[in-house]
Amino acid sequence: MQSPAALAALYRSQGRKITPQRQLLFQLMHENDRHPTAEALFAEASAQMPGISLRTVYQTLNELAELGELQFIDIGGGATRFDPNLEDHHHVVCTDCGQIRDVHVKGTAALRPLDLEDFTVSEVGVVFQGVCSSCEKSRAKTGRSAHAKSPALQAKVSK
Amino acid sequence: MQSPAALAALYRSQGRKITPQRQLLFQLMHENDRHPTAEALFAEASAQMPGISLRTVYQTLNELAELGELQFIDIGGGATRFDPNLEDHHHVVCTDCGQIRDVHVKGTAALRPLDLEDFTVSEVGVVFQGVCSSCEKSRAKTGRSAHAKSPALQAKVSK
């Protein structure tokens, strides 16, 4: 996603208005690598602008996605997450805490769908699942099984 | 997912009961490669067993997932989809009609997360996005842009 200033220019060039709400959301999403949900972003925004509407957050996120300034990420767990990172990258999900991290991946160009006919592929997405180090630690302590998943991801992790 | 007969045996061995509802759902999911949503499966089941409850469909799908007999797939578009294919495979999504197809992929073992520390990866999932041949055709006819997405996937396709 571009800088707040660049986005403002883009918006103006399209006859869209620059409102305080949009400016705030531009700031909050710019270089945000936490993959927030709409609700999470709403919470952050509310702290700085009490009274801002959740509806406005959804609206703005949808606009930015239409403009190609951010991506939706759906990896199960209920809510859609938003990713302003426009580089060619992929995701790692901790099956314990639900945290999502960006990763660059080597070798995606060599991926070959073996039995795919009559289909024009335009994009490839890779999702790694595993356990982050902090969950690994708390797991060792509590002696939890490697298959125990966080409530957030329980039976929701997809391949 | 195992055959309906094998599943019945598995269920019995665990003290679970074999009900007509379960038998029907076992049949409908066995070797089903359409990746249905719970609602879609409910519709199919209702045709053969009027009165079956959507609640029962959800319940049975969750059971089968707990038993490791099927996977959940979340690729955006709202509803979770179910996949009884237990082979090591991946998915292709048509961004136009939302159809999901199974594919085997060569080269996944060579995928290397480049900037990933403190994380133990246990699984890798690959999703290809593109356009299936039938959508390609109807697209040529109507002259639709390559970015027009189906309502089902509109602004919901994740990487």
Place this chain on the structure above:
DNA sequence: TTTCTTGTTAGCACAAATTGCAGATTAGGA
């Protein structure tokens, strides 16, 4: 075959995430 116990089902209420709508508000040009 009848009985009994316990797992299941159906159905509805409820919850979470997201969108539709409409009236009140405001950015930004005239």
Place this chain on the structure above:
DNA sequence: TCCTAATCTGCAATTTGTGCTAACAAGAAA
């Protein structure tokens, strides 16, 4: 400053899925 179209807010509605419970029915035991 004024005007108008774009935007925002708040709420209703929608979609997807789960919690709960009374009615029901497998399947073991008698």
